[in-house]
Amino acid sequence: MFDTAVARPIDQIIAISRAYQEDPRDDKVDFGIGVYKDETGLTPIMRSVKAAEQRLIDTQKTKTYVGVGGDQKFVELFANQVLPDHAYGTDIIGIQSIGGSGAVRVLAELAHSLNPDACFWIPDPSWPNHKAIIGAVGAKMANYPYAKFTAEPDVDAILTALDGASPGDVVVIHGGCHNPTGIDPSIEELGRLTDGIGERGLIPFVDAAYLGFGDGWEEDSARVAAVADRAPEMLLALSCSKNFGIYRERTGAALLVGKGHANLAAANSNLLALARANYSMPPDHGAAIVRTIFEDPELKADWLAELTEIREIINKSRSALALALARAKQDRDWTYIDTGRGMFSLIDVTPEAAEKLREDHGVYIIPDGRMNIAGIDLNKIDEIAAKLVTAV
Numbered sequence: 192m193f194d195t196a197v198a199r200p201i202d203q204i205i206a207i208s209r210a211y212q213e214d215p216r217d218d219k220v221d222f223g224i225g226v227y228k229d230e231t232g233l234t235p236i237m238r239s240v241k242a243a244e245q246r247l248i249d250t251q252k253t254k255t256y257v258g259v260g261g262d263q264k265f266v267e268l269f270a271n272q273v274l275p276d277h278a279y280g281t282d283i284i285g286i287q288s289i290g291g292s293g294a295v296r297v298l299a300e301l302a303h304s305l306n307p308d309a310c311f312w313i314p315d316p317s318w319p320n321h322k323a324i325i326g327a328v329g330a331k332m333a334n335y336p337y338a339k340f341t342a343e344p345d346v347d348a349i350l351t352a353l354d355g356a357s358p359g360d361v362v363v364i365h366g367g368c369h370n371p372t373g374i375d376p377s378i379e380e381l382g383r384l385t386d387g388i389g390e391r392g393l394i395p396f397v398d399a400a401y402l403g404f405g406d407g408w409e410e411d412s413a414r415v416a417a418v419a420d421r422a423p424e425m426l427l428a429l430s431c432s433k434n435f436g437i438y439r440e441r442t443g444a445a446l447l448v449g450k451g452h453a454n455l456a457a458a459n460s461n462l463l464a465l466a467r468a469n470y471s472m473p474p475d476h477g478a479a480i481v482r483t484i485f486e487d488p489e490l491k492a493d494w495l496a497e498l499t500e501i502r503e504i505i506n507k508s509r510s511a512l513a514l515a516l517a518r519a520k521q522d523r524d525w526t527y528i529d530t531g532r533g534m535f536s537l538i539d540v541t542p543e544a545a546e547k548l549r550e551d552h553g554v555y556i557i558p559d560g561r562m563n564i565a566g567i568d569l570n571k572i573d574e575i576a577a578k579l580v581t582a583v
């Protein structure tokens with residue numbers, strides 16, 4: 192059997208991260224993998240997370256299974272934090288998932304099993320794993336256009352593309368801090384997009400992996416609510432990887448949303464069956480950390496303060512990079528980097544130019560031009576910008 196295997200290329204983001212680590216140059220710059228890094232290049236463990244972990248170590252009495260749906264209290268608290276106007280059990284229901292990726296996977300499987308004809312409409316560009324995960328489920332896929340170098344995506348262009356969709360199709364929407372562009376619609380435009388999705392009989396699938404990294408925890412959650420309040424049915428994938436900095440704990444939630452929808456519980460039973468047949472039960476630790484933080488007002492306040500700090504560092508870096516690029520190359524408009532949100536932004540380069548940037552200057556960006564701006568050294572910003580503009 193193994194003889195039939197043809198070697199597959201390693202994921203390009205992972206490959207670039209590996210190449211960066213192996214690069215001996217002192218002045219190398221890492222714009223690669225999508226993890227938050229502070230000014231010293233460290234992906235820190237948050238104070239609130241450490242405190243919650245200590246509490247768990249001191250008080251946890253068992254390591255028995257958590258159940259197919261995971262830590263239900265975590266799921267309910269998380270759902271309440273993001274969509275406080277949706278009553279858990281009646282308007283929203285779901286399971287703990289294996290990170291945001293696991294939520295995307297199990298929700299895509301659910302949608303595909305309930306409607307095998309449904310085509311998933313994915314923004315172009317998008318997080319590459321959307322295509323990989325939804326493709327692995329065996330569902331049909333199509334793209335809608337997503338602006339790259341402007342202040343906002345063009346909702347009219349998106350809706351025109353969705354004219355080609357059939358009722359029951361699923362529309363993947365990033366829940367803020369769009370990966371890779373960093374460009375999000377305003378909340379009004381998001382509402383207009385959701386109305387257009389509803390008019391076409393389509394189902395929104397919100398993938399929110401960066402809540403709190405954009406404009407604030409409540410502000411970013413309000414974006415999810417702007418869709419949920421308008422849609423009779425919605426799929427919602429949530430991740431705790433970035434906003435709690437617990438990447439390796441693989442924590443998230445897969446949620447089914449629909450105010451007063453009579454069949455939510457039945458749909459959730461399908462989600463549970465899919466989870467059981469896949470990985471049986473999720474791990475406990477990350478969800479227990481997040482639950483502990485949400486249950487304790489002091490820990491929650493500290494976590495929110497830490498999240499604010501992270502967001503401010505990212506936004507400061509975005510502004511500084513936009514200004515430095517404007518100094519280095521004045522005949523381009525770089526404001527989209529400043530007005531964008533989250534860790535990512537695109538730079539208009541060819542994959543060949545991205546490779547040359549890596550080889551000649553030790554500047555590591557993804558071949559599509561994606562840069563993770565978090566962690567950029569602000570003391571060297573002009574030097575870095577000068578190298579970047581050699582590629583555009």
Ligand SMILES: Cc1ncc(COP(=O)(O)O)c(C=O)c1O
Nearest residue numbers: 225290291292318370400430432
């Ligand atoms: C758009 C998007 N969705 C989901 C995820 C999933 O994150 P995780 O599985 O690490 O929670 C990511 C992470 O890069 C992402 O960018």
